[in-house]
Amino acid sequence: MTRRVRVAGVQMAMGEDRAANLAHALAAVEEAARRGASLVVLPELFTGRYFPQYPARAEFLGWAEPIPGPTTEAMAAAARRLGITLVGSVYERAMPGLNYNTAVVLAPDGSLVGRTRKGHIPDGPGYTEKFYFAPGDSGYPVLDLAPGGVPLPTATPTCWDQWFPEVARIAALQGAQLIVYPTAIGSEPAYPDEDTHDAWRTVMRGHAIANGVCVMAVNRCGTEDAITFYGGTFLAGPMGEVLAELGPDEGILEAEIDLDAVDRARELSPFFRDRRIDTYGPLLARGGRP
Amino acid sequence: MTRRVRVAGVQMAMGEDRAANLAHALAAVEEAARRGASLVVLPELFTGRYFPQYPARAEFLGWAEPIPGPTTEAMAAAARRLGITLVGSVYERAMPGLNYNTAVVLAPDGSLVGRTRKGHIPDGPGYTEKFYFAPGDSGYPVLDLAPGGVPLPTATPTCWDQWFPEVARIAALQGAQLIVYPTAIGSEPAYPDEDTHDAWRTVMRGHAIANGVCVMAVNRCGTEDAITFYGGTFLAGPMGEVLAELGPDEGILEAEIDLDAVDRARELSPFFRDRRIDTYGPLLARGGRP
Numbered sequence: 263m264t265r266r267v268r269v270a271g272v273q274m275a276m277g278e279d280r281a282a283n284l285a286h287a288l289a290a291v292e293e294a295a296r297r298g299a300s301l302v303v304l305p306e307l308f309t310g311r312y313f314p315q316y317p318a319r320a321e322f323l324g325w326a327e328p329i330p331g332p333t334t335e336a337m338a339a340a341a342r343r344l345g346i347t348l349v350g351s352v353y354e355r356a357m358p359g360l361n362y363n364t365a366v367v368l369a370p371d372g373s374l375v376g377r378t379r380k381g382h383i384p385d386g387p388g389y390t391e392k393f394y395f396a397p398g399d400s401g402y403p404v405l406d407l408a409p410g411g412v413p414l415p416t417a418t419p420t421c422w423d424q425w426f427p428e429v430a431r432i433a434a435l436q437g438a439q440l441i442v443y444p445t446a447i448g449s450e451p452a453y454p455d456e457d458t459h460d461a462w463r464t465v466m467r468g469h470a471i472a473n474g475v476c477v478m479a480v481n482r483c484g485t486e487d488a489i490t491f492y493g494g495t496f497l498a499g500p501m502g503e504v505l506a507e508l509g510p511d512e513g514i515l516e517a518e519i520d521l522d523a524v525d526r527a528r529e530l531s532p533f534f535r536d537r538r539i540d541t542y543g544p545l546l547a548r549g550g551r552p
Numbered sequence: 553m554t555r556r557v558r559v560a561g562v563q564m565a566m567g568e569d570r571a572a573n574l575a576h577a578l579a580a581v582e583e584a585a586r587r588g589a590s591l592v593v594l595p596e597l598f599t600g601r602y603f604p605q606y607p608a609r610a611e612f613l614g615w616a617e618p619i620p621g622p623t624t625e626a627m628a629a630a631a632r633r634l635g636i637t638l639v640g641s642v643y644e645r646a647m648p649g650l651n652y653n654t655a656v657v658l659a660p661d662g663s664l665v666g667r668t669r670k671g672h673i674p675d676g677p678g679y680t681e682k683f684y685f686a687p688g689d690s691g692y693p694v695l696d697l698a699p700g701g702v703p704l705p706t707a708t709p710t711c712w713d714q715w716f717p718e719v720a721r722i723a724a725l726q727g728a729q730l731i732v733y734p735t736a737i738g739s740e741p742a743y744p745d746e747d748t749h750d751a752w753r754t755v756m757r758g759h760a761i762a763n764g765v766c767v768m769a770v771n772r773c774g775t776e777d778a779i780t781f782y783g784g785t786f787l788a789g790p791m792g793e794v795l796a797e798l799g800p801d802e803g804i805l806e807a808e809i810d811l812d813a814v815d816r817a818r819e820l821s822p823f824f825r826d827r828r829i830d831t832y833g834p835l836l837a838r839g840g841r842p
Contacts, residue, residue, distance in 0.1 A: 386822070401831055401834075427717035428717075428832050431717060450820065458791075458820075460791075465762050468762070471715075471751045501748075502755070534839055536672050542718050542722070544726065545829075549824055
């Protein structure tokens with residue numbers, strides 16, 4: 263039986279018209295499926311501009327929607343029609359006054375099989391998310407996906423989560439062989455000389471290596487007011503090797519996951535056997551010197 | 553006040569004669585100090601061949617020595633004479649039947665200021681260490697070093713520890729701004745097609761990024777029986793940038809640590825502020841699916 267999965271990432275720029283963004287995203291998903299992908303991933307909050315670049319604007323709270331809701335319904339219809347597994351990202355209203363930044367997964371039958379609320383919430387110039395999103399309460403669940411009929415345990419944390427080794431480790435400990443991060447990252451408005459692109463790519467390649475997992479990050483691109491999103495959507499294999507990667511423009515990442523490579527990496531480097539769990543207590547503390 | 557520290561890493565090949573290896577190492581340390589380094593690092597178990605490539609040979613147990621002992625005394629004399637901080641690695645006999653693989657740090661006054669027993673012990677073809685070394689009991693302490701008079705909180709885990717994000721994270725949480733790994737890594741005798749060099753380098757660059765620390769790995773080189781050690785000694789800055797790096801041959805890595813860059817990286821990316829310690833409990837479990 264094959265243990266390969268064809269995956270795609272839709273890297274796109276978002277305009278002001280949210281209905282147009284959704285239509286644009288779903289057209290790209292259809293194109294990715296037509297090219298043979300059985301798992302397709304969209305960027306973080308793909309239906310709209312990246313509003314958290316504006317600090318504390320109450321009008322954007324109205325963009326939050328329930329799950330299931332309009333965006334997941336549209337995604338479900340596309341997943342069912344195309345027979346694919348579809349990963350997206352929704353500004354989720356859990357109840358009035360409690361919103362999350364949530365990755366959702368739709369199965370080929372259109373059912374909602376995953377909802378992972380972004381755990382780590384950034385707050386810096388251009389990325390002031392703490393006003394808009396509560397820290398997720400879902401942990402880092404591993405979903406038993408089966409794109410193209412191939413069992414593929416997958417975790418779907420979001421963006422800032424990707425900088426935290428704890429997230430990738432917990433996902434891998436729970437069985438993940440693929441970690442997918444819908445993302446919105448680009449320039450730093452307050453630090454024009456800083457370019458985080460290589461660090462962003464490298465820290466996730468590191469997660470792939472340390473855990474023997476495949477890692478996929480799907481970013482937006484284009485310029486929205488003060489931020490230019492750098493794209494760079496990629497898939498890394500379990501030795502950290504970049505299997506496919508996009509540049510700064512719109513496009514569809516096409517790549518193949520080889521689950522036998524996951525097994526081989528873990529035979530070569532049996533990190534999970536050797537973890538010193540008796541010494542890891544300090545990870546649960548905030549840290550800092552007394 | 554300057555917040556820069558000149559550091560050096562001695563990349564060397566080891567021969568059969570252990571006294572000659574020690575003399576060779578100390579000559580290189582002197583050369584590094586002469587070139588201006590105030591912190592000098594030696595490779596893992598630098599006084600001898602890498603005997604753990606041979607499974608379960610009792611004769612090598614006799615190579616273990618106490619700390620303080622001959623190797624640390626020789627290191628202490630060199631550190632005092634040259635006025636440097638010196639990091640080395642000793643096969644430590646704690647008591648008969650209990651040996652560790654231990655990184656030691658000698659201060660410029662010759663005092664032994666650090667002893668960190670390797671926490672994670674590998675065991676695979678060519679690297680069968682579990683027979684020779686008990687898993688360390690020292691945790692991942694941060695030492696208040698001051699090479700050249702510049703305060704530099706430093707952790708000194710060893711080799712296989714470098715693949716585990718937990719180690720770098722715990723060190724950083726306890727205040728480390730530099731993590732130094734004495735190392736012995738090279739080819740994989742049972743997997744001749746595998747080359748771990750890029751993964752090795754990348755996973756540590758990832759630790760640098762995720763923790764906003766400098767990372768330095770000092771490897772041996774040359775061929776010893778079934779293993780060719782690949783060298784590649786390097787220093788990475790807190791954005792994962794490789795500041796200096798050696799090739800596969802003997803040499804002295806010369807580089808400079810800029811502690812202001814650590815502050816800048818942590819201002820740009822305040823990961824420690826945003827860690828979700830309430831969600832990290834699974835890190836203390838062995839993992840795996842039920």
